[in-house]
Amino acid sequence: MFLVFIFLLFIIWPNLLLEAAASQGGHNIYRPPQSVRQHVFVREEFRYLNVPRIGSYTVDNSIDCVFKCLSHTSCFSVNLAASRGMDGKFWCELLPSDKYRNSTELLGNKSSHHFVIKSPCSSSPCKNEGTCVPSYKNGIFECLCKKGFIGEFCEKGFKSCKDAYNSYKSNASELVTLHFGAKTTSVLCQMGDFGCGDGGWTPVMKIDGNKNTFLFSSGYWTDKSEFNPSGGTTSFDSQETKLPTYWNTPFSKVCLGMKVNGQLRFTVINSQASSLHSLIADGQYRSTSLGRNKWIALTDSKASLQPNCNKEGFDTQTIHRRARVGILGNNENDCRTCDSAIGFGVDNRACGDLSSIRAMCYILVQ
Ligand SMILES: [Ca+2]
Numbered sequence: 201m202f203l204v205f206i207f208l209l210f211i212i213w214p215n216l217l218l219e220a221a222a223s224q225g226g227h228n229i230y231r232p233p234q235s236v237r238q239h240v241f242v243r244e245e246f247r248y249l250n251v252p253r254i255g256s257y258t259v260d261n262s263i264d265c266v267f268k269c270l271s272h273t274s275c276f277s278v279n280l281a282a283s284r285g286m287d288g289k290f291w292c293e294l295l296p297s298d299k300y301r302n303s304t305e306l307l308g309n310k311s312s313h314h315f316v317i318k319s320p321c322s323s324s325p326c327k328n329e330g331t332c333v334p335s336y337k338n339g340i341f342e343c344l345c346k347k348g349f350i351g352e353f354c355e356k357g358f359k360s361c362k363d364a365y366n367s368y369k370s371n372a373s374e375l376v377t378l379h380f381g382a383k384t385t386s387v388l389c390q391m392g393d394f395g396c397g398d399g400g401w402t403p404v405m406k407i408d409g410n411k412n413t414f415l416f417s418s419g420y421w422t423d424k425s426e427f428n429p430s431g432g433t434t435s436f437d438s439q440e441t442k443l444p445t446y447w448n449t450p451f452s453k454v455c456l457g458m459k460v461n462g463q464l465r466f467t468v469i470n471s472q473a474s475s476l477h478s479l480i481a482d483g484q485y486r487s488t489s490l491g492r493n494k495w496i497a498l499t500d501s502k503a504s505l506q507p508n509c510n511k512e513g514f515d516t517q518t519i520h521r522r523a524r525v526g527i528l529g530n531n532e533n534d535c536r537t538c539d540s541a542i543g544f545g546v547d548n549r550a551c552g553d554l555s556s557i558r559a560m561c562y563i564l565v566q
Pocket residue numbers: 530531532537538539
């Protein structure tokens with residue numbers, strides 16, 4: 201059989217002979233060139249691809265089986281008996297698909313070998329268990345990524361809920377695994393407009409104004425350690441959390457939410473940064489321009505904010521008052537003796553105002 205194989209190659213196309221010589225043990229089978237359809241078959245020993253067949257034959261040898269496949273436009277692989285039957289022939293099945301599209305159907309089998317057209321997928325270009333779909337006609341391929349991965353080769357994991365939103369094109373909020381280097385974090389991505397505008401919103405922090413976890417002086421504002429990450433998998437509830445998105449997720453918008461007396465209200469700050477950590481941890485003041493009315497409206501509109509000063513932003517600090525994200529007010533017409541504040545990470549109020557409002561608060565970014 202091997203002699204026949206060499207003979208065919210020799211008389212038809214010497215170039216293929218070089219390829220044949222480079223292959224091991226003559227197991228690969230080649231089709232003589234015929235117009236543009238030139239393919240190399242790769243043998244998978246003792247395998248059987250379990251997909252519906254488009255033709256079934258008995259043949260004298262493997263080359264006959266492969267030739268039958270090549271003369272059939274929708275044939276991409278064959279199963280061939282490993283040994284001759286009673287009639288001295290091999291059974292040969294032509295298949296309309298291949299192992300790249302049906303990787304779970306390539307089964308071990310003592311009585312057959314599987315031959316598949318060598319394709320751009322032979323090098324397993326798709327990462328993270330992506331499915332490679334070859335185009336035999338022009339030698340290119342496409343990776344169908346598993347959920348949670350993007351990129352031409354599925355090489356990138358989602359880094360933010362924005363990535364997930366752009367990939368899913370869905371307004372359904374859902375749990376998404378985010379990838380930060382080797383570390384993964386599962387978060388509930390808030391998709392669509394819940395009060396901060398369209399798109400995919402990545403949760404960063406959830407702060408309980410009744411607790412002291414995230415007071416201004418807390419190290420959580422300046423460090424890169426997480427707090428109760430499971431709180432990132434639930435919606436606008438009362439579980440506190442600080443997620444790795446605090447120091448990993450770039451954004452152009454920050455969504456601030458406060459829940460007061462069961463009523464949830466949001467406002468958006470347009471601010472670009474490589475992470476919230478980069479805006480807050482260094483203690484440098486970075487101004488925002490929401491205006492006092494929006495800060496007051498974020499609460500139940502009964503927040504106490506004295507009329508003057510109105511210094512607002514990230515790391516808003518005066519001699520008397522400080523807020524990680526918030527606005528300060530004074531009765532005198534300056535910022536020297538501010539007595540009031542609304543915000544997140546205020547002096548002795550983790551979230552709310554400095555009088556009676558203890559809010560459950562949410563920070564998301566996009
Ligand atoms: Ca004052």
